[in-house]
Amino acid sequence: MNKILNKILTSKRRKWEFPVALLAFFLGLLILLLALQFNFDMNHIFNRQLRREKQPDYLIINKHLGQEQLMIFEEPEFSEAEISEIESLDWVNDWAKVISNNFPVRAEFALFGQGFVTELFFEAVPDDFLDIFPEDWSWKEGDVRIPIVISRDFLVLYNFGFAGGRQFPYISEAMLASIPINLRIQDSSGKGIDFEASIVGLSDRIASILLPYDFLRYANKRWGGGDPPATRLILSVDDRTNPQVGSFLQQHRYETNKDKLRLSEAGNIIEIVLSALSGFGIVLLILSFTIIFLTYRMLLVQNKEEISQLVHLGFYPKEIIFTILKPILAGMVLVLVFSTAAFLSISVVVHRIFLGFGVQSLVLNLPVIIIAVIISALLVLFQYFLLHRLIAAIAKKEI
Numbered sequence: 001m002n003k004i005l006n007k008i009l010t011s012k013r014r015k016w017e018f019p020v021a022l023l024a025f026f027l028g029l030l031i032l033l034l035a036l037q038f039n040f041d042m043n044h045i046f047n048r049q050l051r052r053e054k055q056p057d058y059l060i061i062n063k064h065l066g067q068e069q070l071m072i073f074e075e076p077e078f079s080e081a082e083i084s085e086i087e088s089l090d091w092v093n094d095w096a097k098v099i100s101n102n103f104p105v106r107a108e109f110a111l112f113g114q115g116f117v118t119e120l121f122f123e124a125v126p127d128d129f130l131d132i133f134p135e136d137w138s139w140k141e142g143d144v145r146i147p148i149v150i151s152r153d154f155l156v157l158y159n160f161g162f163a164g165g166r167q168f169p170y171i172s173e174a175m176l177a178s179i180p181i182n183l184r185i186q187d188s189s190g191k192g193i194d195f196e197a198s199i200v201g202l203s204d205r206i207a208s209i210l211l212p213y214d215f216l217r218y219a220n221k222r223w224g225g226g227d228p229p230a231t232r233l234i235l236s237v238d239d240r241t242n243p244q245v246g247s248f249l250q251q252h253r254y255e256t257n258k259d260k261l262r263l264s265e266a267g268n269i270i271e272i273v274l275s276a277l278s279g280f281g282i283v284l285l286i287l288s289f290t291i292i293f294l295t296y297r298m299l300l301v302q303n304k305e306e307i308s309q310l311v312h313l314g315f316y317p318k319e320i321i322f323t324i325l326k327p328i329l330a331g332m333v334l335v336l337v338f339s340t341a342a343f344l345s346i347s348v349v350v351h352r353i354f355l356g357f358g359v360q361s362l363v364l365n366l367p368v369i370i371i372a373v374i375i376s377a378l379l380v381l382f383q384y385f386l387l388h389r390l391i392a393a394i395a396k397k398e399i
Helices: 002-011 017-053 067-071 080-087 152-166 213-223 243-251 258-302 304-312 317-356 366-395
Strands: 057-063 092-097 105-111 114-119 145-151 181-186 192-203 232-237
Touching: 017 258, 017 317, 017 366, 080 092, 080 232, 145 152, 152 192, 181 213, 258 366, 317 366
Parallel strands: 145 192
Antiparallel strands: 057 232, 092 232, 105 114, 105 181, 181 192
């Protein structure tokens, strides 16, 4: 029967149809596998540090202040309703107000034999949001010494922006702690209260001049009439590259450090490209499946009398289907082998390129290859189901 069926099915079949279908299947499967693998790679690159340290990201946000907001005297502080909305977001683990001083404060210090006097501002956040924990970072009521943490960027700006132009000596991180600072806080009556202060650390997370949270809350209450309205919030988020983060901030016109969201924007673009590639691969797979099915459907319909006679002579429809599926299955197995080999070769080359840029530990994902096998198996099973119904219909002379 195999020879009879083969003669029936090949006598009227155009030779280019089946190879074209297999080529479309090969390209679709290869593109889909590469898109899935690159998606794994991008997630690995963007989230490697987060997965390794299992620590959240932090964002400091404030409202946008444009000309329109200034003209209508729009307040820059966050309302309770806005804070509640932020607190309810799925990607926000924790949040806190960045409180600032609500009283005048002046700093006096000597640097290389020259005295300096300047007005200052201070901010504070709960200790859980700090990235450093110096030994001297503590204060209780009655202490006359106040520890200070400043942004590392301030030291860089002094050394490479201010000191060089003024012919001042450079300052190391260790030298900062030895600089005595006198802080004079003025109460509402204008009376000054003096405190000793020193810089005990540098923060890479918060670009500000920080005091202990307990001290600033105490000082605001005693000399400033309470904390001022919150104009900045610090958020603990699972992953700042999450597209929802950038979308929410843009929608509500909240601002943060753009560099912190650059990965999010890049991730969005890459996600769109990979989704488009995946969609194109799926379209090619569907196209190849359709070409194969329509080719054999047309052949079976054209030879329905011969097929019907074979069924009535005692041949089971399954025998006819298996005879038809043999070349399809052989072609798909061949395509699966070649597409997997091409996928592995391209992935190795891409990973070597990543390695040249210092991105290591990228691995080929076994699930990607398993997906290729599952897709091929499902397509074969679907072909069997459709051909079985078609041959059954021909046998019953419904077609």
